Amino acid sequence: MDKRLFKEWESCVKCGICRSVCPVFKEEKSEPYVARGHITLLSELIKGNIDFSEKEAKDYLYKCLLCTTCVESCPNDSHTDTIVEIARHEVIKKHGLPTYKKILSKLLKSRQAMDFAFKSASTFSPIFAKKNNKPRDGIKLRIEVAGKDRLLPPIAKQTFLDKYGNDKKSRVVLFPGCLINYTYTEIGDAFVNILKKLKIDFSVPKKQLCCGAPIYFAGNFEDARYLAEKNIELFLSLNAEHIVVLEPTCASMIKLDYPKLFMYFEDKKWEEKARRVAEKIIDPIKFLFDQTDVLRRLKKLPIRTTYHDPCHLKRALKVKDEPREFLKAISDYTEMKEADRCCGNGGTFSIDYRETSLKIASRKVKNILDTKSEYLATSCSACIMQLADILNLKDHKEIKVYHLLELIDKALEA
Ligand code: SF4
Ligand code: SF4
Structure with missing residues (x-):
């Protein structure tokens, strides 16, 4: 080491x-x-x-x-x-790894296997799940798998990569992350709409793989390294100026954890390659704020909002003020108490320790309600999943949980 x-x-x-x-x-x-x-x-x-x-x-x-x-x-x-x-x-x-994490590692290493698993789940979801549309569209399993009464994200009929994937080269490259690719595709659609309205050309490389965060965080460095090398080779071959990673956890994995992973393996050649890619990684909110004039072009929506800081966006990528600037421009914004307090999702933490995870999430509910906002905005799909789940469990279905990109898309005139 x-x-x-x-x-x-x-x-x-x-x-x-x-x-x-x-x-x-x-x-x-x-x-x-x-x-x-x-x-x-x-x-x-x-x-x-x-x-x-x-x-x-x-x-x-x-x-x-x-x-x-x-x-x-x-x-x-x-x-x-x-x-x-x-x-x-x-x-x-x-x-060794627990069995379900072993299966997860195998799946995440293969795009074909992931596509097959999610497309099968999408086809058969009416049999094993029912729809639940508050406080955000999702599904509830008919059998208890990931926790009783858990609100899960819907499974997309068409993946983000199937919809937008191509092999062209562009100044701006998109990396959606698995949650947006397979479940919350509407968040990816919102960012694509914004880019189109701003007339920004972009590409979505079809060959991208999972960033490897779930398996790296589980301690499986060998499989995470496999994914890191594949993605780094792909990104370097594209020669893009900006690689916009839609999920803050994936962005922080590629930007900060890939170099650390190669430090662990004492592999200087790959560490240097990882650092070259890291320089280009940017979150979509930061990209829109720094690289476009979108803030000046937004109209005000008649909504009251508050904001939850995703841990990886605020603490790893240091993006804190930009989301608030956007929300102040498009809505009647109220800061909630402890906005940056972790929602308790933590990836597989919310599966392994559901009770503790929900106790942590419950502390957020009062702070959200105290703002009297009807819209809760955040910038991470995993936080959306956790916050929609706890608001649903606590019967606060009147709150609407949105990704900030969806609100920016609504507030941006064509
Ligand atoms: S804050 Fe915690 S981790 Fe940091 S020096 Fe103190 S005891 Fe150690
Ligand atoms: S859960 Fe506690 S120990 Fe773990 S990273 Fe967060 S603050 Fe640190």
Whole structure:
């Protein structure tokens, strides 16, 4: 492992400031579930001084949202997310992946397999799921799989890549991410509409694969590396100026975690390639704000809005003010309390620890209602899934959950 990564845990001075901000610690009140506890236990694990059983490892390592709230508030810039990711990798080397994560890894590595799985699910979804359209269109499974009464995203009839994929070269390249490609395609449509209204030429490379975030965060670095290399080769061959990644988690994975992954493998050649790609990665909100005049062209909509900051957009990509500027321009905007508090989704965290995940999400509901806004906007599909689910469970179906790109599209005249 590259020695630059060791500084991530050697800088922790055990001050405990992270205890006051960690959403998981707020619910669990136990030291192994906060940054300081993670760092103490996991650094000893990586140095080989202690060992975990499979059950302990799962408990200590996977009950972290990787939300990086602790990193943001740490006076010593200790990167808990990096140490948790590395420790997960050490543990799966010894104990292997849980079965469902093994299947997920195999699926995500193959576009054909993903297409087949989602297209089959779309065809048969009337049999195993019923529609539920509040607070956002979604489906509920007739059998309990990912949690009782869980509101899941709808499965698209036509994927984003099938609709827009091509092999041309452009200054602007789009990477939708799996959630927008297979489920929330209407969010991708909204960004495409905006680009068309602004007369910006773009391309959508058909050969792009999953960014690998779900398997990297599970500690499966080998399969994540496979996906990273495929995507990096593709992006470098396109020679684009901007690679607009529609999901902040995917953007942060490609921009920040790909170079880190190659540092872990001490592969300088691929690290350098990953850094060249990283320079071009941009989130769509930041792209519209910095690279276009769209803000000046928006009309005001007669709606009251509030905004939830996705962790990866605010903390990893540092995009915080731009979404608020857009919302102030197009609506009657009210800032909610603790807008940047994690929604509790955390990818597979919301499947593995549904109860804790919902407790974390429940704290957001009061803050949303206090703003008296009828529209909740955010900029991440996973946050949309989590917030629509908790608002549905708490019977607050009067709130409409939207992606900010959908609202910008509505407010932008053709
Ligand atoms: S991770 Fe940072 S905030 Fe937490 S105990 Fe260590 S130095 Fe303090
Ligand atoms: S990344 Fe988030 S959940 Fe994990 S220890 Fe830090 S604050 Fe807690």
